[in-house]
Amino acid sequence: MNANSDESPAIRLTARGMKTRTRIVAAAADLMRVQGIGGTTLDDVMVASGVSKSQLYRHFEDKDALVRAVITNVGEFVIARETNMLGSVSTLAGLRRWRDSLIKANALRHGMYGCALGSLAGEVSDHDAVAREMLDELFRAWQSLIDDALGRMKRAGVLDDSIDTARLAVGFLASLQGGYLLAQTARDVEPMAIAIDVAIAHLETLAAPDRAAS
Amino acid sequence: MSGATDGRCTDEEADYAVTSAATGGESVWSETTGGAAADAATQFRAVLDAEERWLGAVSRAGDFTVWRSRVVREVMDRRSPYAMALRRAHGAGRQAEFLQSWQALIAETVQRIAPGRDTCALPTATSAASGHPESLAVAILASLHGGATLSWLAQDARSLEAALDIVLTPVLALEEPDGRGDQRSG
Structure with missing residues (x-):
């Protein structure tokens, strides 16, 4: 057995509690x-x-507490997915593959449910500053991942040296x-495909000479 | 955070001064067109009426900067029907109609200032349709919505400003003498 066998009943109960909590958050996120x-x-x-x-x-004293737990849960999922998908992008072709996978995933549901994180951002109430700041931080992390990918494209000579990748990342995420x-x-x-294609077309105009097709 | 817009802070005072001069002063929304009391249909109507007027005033590419400044101001004003219309979750049918009407107004405006011309130089097949007024209108409306979300979360207009500036780059390039100009923005 592992070290868990030495744990006290109280800790085992906490582990069970964690399972319950996870189940509540998963159900709430789906709903x-x-x-x-x-x-x-x-x-x-x-x-x-x-x-x-x-x-x-x-586990949750009120609905606000549950909403925040859902934001954390959904945020972890989205940021992990984006880290995985954007992490290796360093060419325009790579960026188009990222675009294709997002479009394809969304097309499966006719775009019905939108972005899991964006939907929460559209609905969090004006007075819940904590939830708003949590979402802000998650979107900044997403923006940084795009910025990093554009930065790699710049260092690889795909994009012109003079461009401000951080600012372009805001445009992409928007x-x-x-x-x-x-x-x-x-x-x-x-419409989602068109919006991203226009953003990529703009990026192509910023490509370093002779690298637009890479 | 990457410091996305740090150091590129738009001079909001200057922006708003331009807008105020162009609009003849501050727009003040009453409780019937803005604020939490108004219903979605009223807010959608108010936004579309305002957009019809302001997009109608765009007669050359450069005028889009005035429109852009005004939209930013409206979206960041909690009492404005723009802020409410963009923030609130609505019944899909009614919201779809609202967005389509807005998109059509933007497309007509782009079409009007650039008749018969694609608005962006496109080097690859991926983006073959991206320069059409219809596509640009979709992209502009998407940037407006996405930028509004990011700016609302950050309580800071800069994300929305950057998003609109980037998406309007090919439109504003029409202002250049050769009709394309330098599209570099970033």
Whole structure:
């Protein structure tokens, strides 16, 4: 056995508690994805996760606390996915593959649910500054991943030396987020594809001479 | 954070001064068109009415900078129907109609200032359609929405400003003597 066999009952209970907590957050994330934050009640979460009211309130004192846990959960997933997808991008072709995978994943659902993180950003209430700041930090991390990819393209000589990659990363992330939203309302992934393609076309105009096709 | 817009802080005072001069002063939204009290349909109508007027005033490429400054101001103003219309989750059908109308207004404007001309030099097949007014309108509206989200989260207009400046680069390049100009922005 491993070291866990030496743990006290209290710690084992905590581990069980963690499992319950994970189940609650997963159920809440699913519900909020489909029904929105506003359309999801704590009763819904109880039913979907199969936990009792007292269990739910032991982990989350109110809905705001649960929303923040969902933001952390969804944020970890999105940032891990983007780190994986953008981490090796250093060419325009690589950037187009990133674009293709996002479009393809979203097209499977006709763009219906939008970006998991963007949807939360669109719905978090004005008065929840903590949730807003958590989302801000996650989007900055996403922006940094795009900036890093553009920076690698610049160092590889794909992009012109003079361009401000951090600023372009803001543009890319805005196009992507807006694209998700347009696709969601149109129930069609096409506007998202167009928005990202225009951003990539702009980047192509910034390509170092003779490197536009790389 | 990468310091995305650090050091590139737009002079907001100057921007707003230009906008105010162009609009004849501060726009003040009443509770019936802005704020939490107004319903979605009223806010959508207010935004589209305003956009019809302001995009209608764009007669050459450079005028888009005035429109851009005004949109930024509206989106960052919590009382503006723009802020509410962009923030609130709505019934998909009604929101789709709203966004399509807005997109059509932008496309008409791009078309008007650049008749019969693709608005961007496109080196590869990937982006074959990207210079069309319709595509640019989609991209502009997407940048506006995405930029508004980022700016709202950061409580800072710079992301929205950067997003709009970048997406408007090919449009503003029409102002250059050769009609294309230097599209480099970044």
